[in-house]
Amino acid sequence: MNIILIGMNHKTAPLEIRERLSLSCREEADALSEIIRISQIDEALYLATCNRVEVLAKTAAAETAVDRLKGFIYRQGNLSAEELEQCLYIYTDRDAVRHLFRVTSSLDSLVMGEPQILGQVKDAFRQAVEKNTTGVILNKILHHAFRTAKRVRTETDIAENAVSVSYAAVELAKKIFGDLKGKTILLVGAGEMSELAARHLVNQGVDRILVANRSYARALNMAEVFKGTAVDFAQLGEKLQEADIVISSTGAPHFVITADMVATALRRRKNRLLFLIDIAVPRDIEPQAGEIDNVYLYNIDNLQEIVDENLKARKLAARRAEAIIEEEVLKYEQWRSTLEVVPTIVSLREKFAAIAERELRKSEGWMQNLSNEDKQHIEIIIHSIINKITHEPIAGLKDESQNGGAKPYVAAVRRLFRLDADDT
Amino acid sequence: MDVTFFYTALGVYLISAVGYVASILTRRVWVAKLSTWIMGAAFGVHFISFAFRYLATGHNPVVSIYDTLSLLAWILSGVYLVLQLKTKTRVLGAFVAPVTFLLMIAASYRMAGPVAIPPILRGGLVPFHVILSVTGEALFVLASLAGAMYLMQDHLIKNKKVTSFTRFLPSLKELDRINHICLLWGFPLLTLGVLAGSVWARTAWGSHWQWDPKQIWTVLVWLIYAVLLHQRLAIGWKGHKAALYSILAFLVLMVSFCIEAFFFETVHNFI
Numbered sequence: 183m184n185i186i187l188i189g190m191n192h193k194t195a196p197l198e199i200r201e202r203l204s205l206s207c208r209e210e211a212d213a214l215s216e217i218i219r220i221s222q223i224d225e226a227l228y229l230a231t232c233n234r235v236e237v238l239a240k241t242a243a244a245e246t247a248v249d250r251l252k253g254f255i256y257r258q259g260n261l262s263a264e265e266l267e268q269c270l271y272i273y274t275d276r277d278a279v280r281h282l283f284r285v286t287s288s289l290d291s292l293v294m295g296e297p298q299i300l301g302q303v304k305d306a307f308r309q310a311v312e313k314n315t316t317g318v319i320l321n322k323i324l325h326h327a328f329r330t331a332k333r334v335r336t337e338t339d340i341a342e343n344a345v346s347v348s349y350a351a352v353e354l355a356k357k358i359f360g361d362l363k364g365k366t367i368l369l370v371g372a373g374e375m376s377e378l379a380a381r382h383l384v385n386q387g388v389d390r391i392l393v394a395n396r397s398y399a400r401a402l403n404m405a406e407v408f409k410g411t412a413v414d415f416a417q418l419g420e421k422l423q424e425a426d427i428v429i430s431s432t433g434a435p436h437f438v439i440t441a442d443m444v445a446t447a448l449r450r451r452k453n454r455l456l457f458l459i460d461i462a463v464p465r466d467i468e469p470q471a472g473e474i475d476n477v478y479l480y481n482i483d484n485l486q487e488i489v490d491e492n493l494k495a496r497k498l499a500a501r502r503a504e505a506i507i508e509e510e511v512l513k514y515e516q517w518r519s520t521l522e523v524v525p526t527i528v529s530l531r532e533k534f535a536a537i538a539e540r541e542l543r544k545s546e547g548w549m550q551n552l553s554n555e556d557k558q559h560i561e562i563i564i565h566s567i568i569n570k571i572t573h574e575p576i577a578g579l580k581d582e583s584q585n586g587g588a589k590p591y592v593a594a595v596r597r598l599f600r601l602d603a604d605d606t
Numbered sequence: 607m608d609v610t611f612f613y614t615a616l617g618v619y620l621i622s623a624v625g626y627v628a629s630i631l632t633r634r635v636w637v638a639k640l641s642t643w644i645m646g647a648a649f650g651v652h653f654i655s656f657a658f659r660y661l662a663t664g665h666n667p668v669v670s671i672y673d674t675l676s677l678l679a680w681i682l683s684g685v686y687l688v689l690q691l692k693t694k695t696r697v698l699g700a701f702v703a704p705v706t707f708l709l710m711i712a713a714s715y716r717m718a719g720p721v722a723i724p725p726i727l728r729g730g731l732v733p734f735h736v737i738l739s740v741t742g743e744a745l746f747v748l749a750s751l752a753g754a755m756y757l758m759q760d761h762l763i764k765n766k767k768v769t770s771f772t773r774f775l776p777s778l779k780e781l782d783r784i785n786h787i788c789l790l791w792g793f794p795l796l797t798l799g800v801l802a803g804s805v806w807a808r809t810a811w812g813s814h815w816q817w818d819p820k821q822i823w824t825v826l827v828w829l830i831y832a833v834l835l836h837q838r839l840a841i842g843w844k845g846h847k848a849a850l851y852s853i854l855a856f857l858v859l860m861v862s863f864c865i866e867a868f869f870f871e872t873v874h875n876f877i
Contacts, residue, residue: 343773353773357763360777452842455778472764476845484766491768 183521184244185323187278188251188270189229189236192292195269203235203259217254218315222247225320229285229306231299233292238282240319248272279323280511286327287334288341289503295340295496300331319521323514330510337506338499343492348379350488351459351480352386355427358457358478363387368425370394370418370439371432372404375461379429380408392425394418396432422447422456429459430466441470444477461485519586523579526592529601530576534568608662611655612676616710618648619683623703630700630774638696645683645703652680666733674740676713679706681737682744689748693784695776701751731809735802742796743859746831749788750856753849756781760846782845785852786838793835800828823862830855 190200214228217237225240235255241247256266273281284290286303307324310316316324335341344350359365365388369380372395380391391410394417395401401412413421422428422443432438439458444467448456458479460467465481472479542561549557575595582588596602625641656677659667668677686702689695759775762768775781804814815821834851837843843851 339770354763354768356777357759357768357772357775358778360779453844453847455845475847478763480766487766488768495770 183319184241184247185238185275185278185319186241186244186248186251187236187238187273187281188248188255189234190269190271191234191236191290194271199259199261199265199269200233200235202261203230203255213258214310214313214315217251218313220247220250220254222250225317226315227306227310227320227324229303231302234285234290236282236285238278238320238323240317244274276511276515279326279514280507282323282327283330283507283510284504287331287503287507289334289500289507293345294500295342295345297341300328303327322517326510326514330507333510334503334506338502340496340499340503342499343495345489345492345496347461347482347485347489348375348382350485350492351379351429352382354478354480354488355383355457356386358455359426361387364389365426366390366392366424367427367429368392368394368413368421369404369408369410370428370430370466371396371434371462372400373431373461376429376431377404377407379459379461383427384408388427392421394421396434419443419447423450426455427457427459428467429461431460431462432466433462434466435464437468438466439468439471441468441474444468444471445474448474448477459485516584519583519588520580523583523588523592526595526601527576527579530572530595530599533599533601534572538564538568608655608658608667611651611658612710613714615648615652615655616707616714618644618651619679619703619707619710622648622699623707626696626700626703630697633770633774635696638699641699641703642687642690642696645699645706646687648706649680649683649687652676652683656680666736668733668736672713672715674736675709677736677740678744678747679709679713681741682706682709682747685741685744685748689784689787693780695780695784697774697776698748698752698755698784701755702748705747705751731802731806735799735806737799738795738802739799742792742794742799743863745788745792745795746852746856746859749785749792750853752781752784752788753852753856756785756845756849757853760849778845782848785849789831789835789838789852793831796828796831800824820862823858827855827859827862830858 190203192200213230214226217223217226217228217239222241222243223239224242227238229236229238237251237255239247239251252266252270255261255270256263259266271281281290286300288295288297288299291299303324307316310320344353355362355365362383365383367380367383367388367390369376369391384391391405391408392413393401393405393408393410394413394415395404396415398412398414401415404410405412418439422439428439430439444456444458448454453476456477458467458471458477460479460481463482467479467481469479469481471477542564549560552560579588579591579595582591622641622644625637625644629635629637629641656667668674682702683706686699686706690699755775756778759772759778759781762772762775763778807816808814834843834848834855837851838848
């Protein structure tokens with residue numbers, strides 16, 4: 183039995199190729215059925231996201247299965263063999279499992295630690311289960327992968343800190359205001375990043391949005407998108423008084439919000455904390471505003487610095503995560519190795535049980551004279567003798583399999599007890 | 607027996623302080639939770655120590671300044687435990703537990719068995735005076751600790767030094783709220799405590815006011831807190847300024863507390 187994993191990701195394949203593959207796979211949603219139709223493949227899982235395409239399979243004939251899987255991907259993506267060879271990676275057994283664990287734990291992602299991949303793997307698994315393409319082995323491996331991902335998430339800081347500017351702003355807001363429920367946010371100007379940050383804040387419970395724009399029509403538009411209120415640009419100073427978080431991103435060549443405006447607003451709002459986010463270049467908010475007590479001013483560079491620091495921290499966390507992955511791969515190997523001896527143990531037990539059964543039947547004649555109770559006693563004694571005799575060899579096989587040296591013992595047991603012969 | 611329990615409590619406070627600090631270093635919530643329970647245990651043992659003292663002497667167990675420190679430690683941990691239930695801010699424990707332990711160390715400096723109580727402390731108002739004032743002071747300790755944490759967090763966020771420590775400290779809003787609650791409750795308690803004391807002073811010494819250094823400092827402390835509370839409630843002092851001021855006010859309180867023990871001749875020193 184072999185586990186193989188064949189695939190490509192954002193590191194090995196350029197976008198055009200990944201695109202072609204994931205597109206064709208989406209159109210033909212039945213990729214999985216086609217994979218499982220390959221006769222060498224017993225169990226299969228198919229994962230396709232915008233950054234990767236992976237096939238995990240259990241097979242009895244690894245080489246043939248890999249060739250046929252390659253053929254499948256080759257057809258799917260309409261790729262030349264050369265293109266394909268360059269982009270593909272192929273892992274077997276322990277390496278395949280390690281790769282899956284790393285992918286699921288988001289160590290192999292474009293943005294390391296991003297949370298979506300775990301959900302994507304879970305979806306892929308659900309599909310496989312629905313289509314009945316997984317069995318004991320892949321089920322076990324996938325559950326192990328989910329467990330590993332959870333360990334990585336809780337025991338390291340890999341997913342801890344924001345790695346995008348807009349999330350960094352949300353995290354800061356939480357450190358200032360705690361709960362964001364009932365807070366008011368003022369959007370000054372428009373822009374992709376300010377809209378994104380606003381959306382994140384709304385998801386965190388901010389429920390009142392004011393929108394100011396030089397063009398009132400534009401303000402109305404945006405207010406509609408966010409179910410907020412458009413305000414007159416001339417009223418900006420007054421509105422500072424109501425807002426808790428201000429995100430400014432106008433294209434103005436001068437300061438739109440001056441330190442004086444902020445100081446006045448703060449007096450009027452009885453010094454309630456104010457978080458100013460300036461993502462405009464050139465800047466919208468006079469830097470001196472950040473020196474006022476209870477005012478926290480961040481510009482785009484400040485936020486970017488936090489993101490850079492967090493990325494560094496993630497890299498550090500990744501090292502710890504790799505160690506966890508290794509531990510889990512080792513655990514998998516141990517389980518896997520006991521798996522080798524399980525069929526032998528089962529046949530051994532079956533063989534002895536069959537012998538007992540046969541001998542008992544032979545003695546049925548003279549046992550007629552015994553009471554039912556005595557018959558039962560005799561059966562119990564026979565079975566317990568069998569258990570006692572087989573206990574040591576079975577325990578020995580399990581031990582050897584843990585140490586990785588079970589093969590000669592398995593062979594010896596099978597041969598000595600003639601487990602592979604048909605005459606039982 | 608009371609001394610044995612006192613030292614046991616001191617030891618258990620130490621364990622909880624170490625636990626809280628460890629929970630910060632390891633960033634494991636269960637360590638902090640465990641430390642909270644350990645602190646609760648220390649609180650219980652400490653109470654037993656007071657109970658034994660009371661049973662042995664039959665009177666108010668708080669006589670000397672050292673007893674008062676011990677009582678402050680006990681009430682501080684008690685108030686913190688209640689606050690912990692209400693605010694879920696466990697990090698505060700990492701500041702409170704070491705302070706409690708240090709108070710216990712200071713108290714242990716002259717911790718002996720039961721002593722004979724001076725006649726002047728045998729009044730019915732004395733326990734009220736002591737417990738109300740000390741509870742008020744314990745709340746002020748908490749207010750200043752929350753203030754100190756606020757200043758740290760404020761400094762970090764203001765200067766864009768967002769570190770893992772920033773993430774660990776509670777939000778500014780939460781710290782400001784704790785500071786506010788502690789002042790709001792501490793002030794009336796201290797006021798009642800001082801009033802009880804002055805009423806008893808009239809009975810014992812014939813006048814409400816003796817121009818004693820302890821009394822003068824206490825009134826000064828009371829005035830400072832009165833101003834702080836007024837600014838908070840009426841003027842809208844929040845955040846940075848309120849935190850800073852509550853720490854300064856607490857420093858003055860510390861002086862007042864130490865006076866009767868170390869610096870001046872005062873009628874308030876009984877043993």
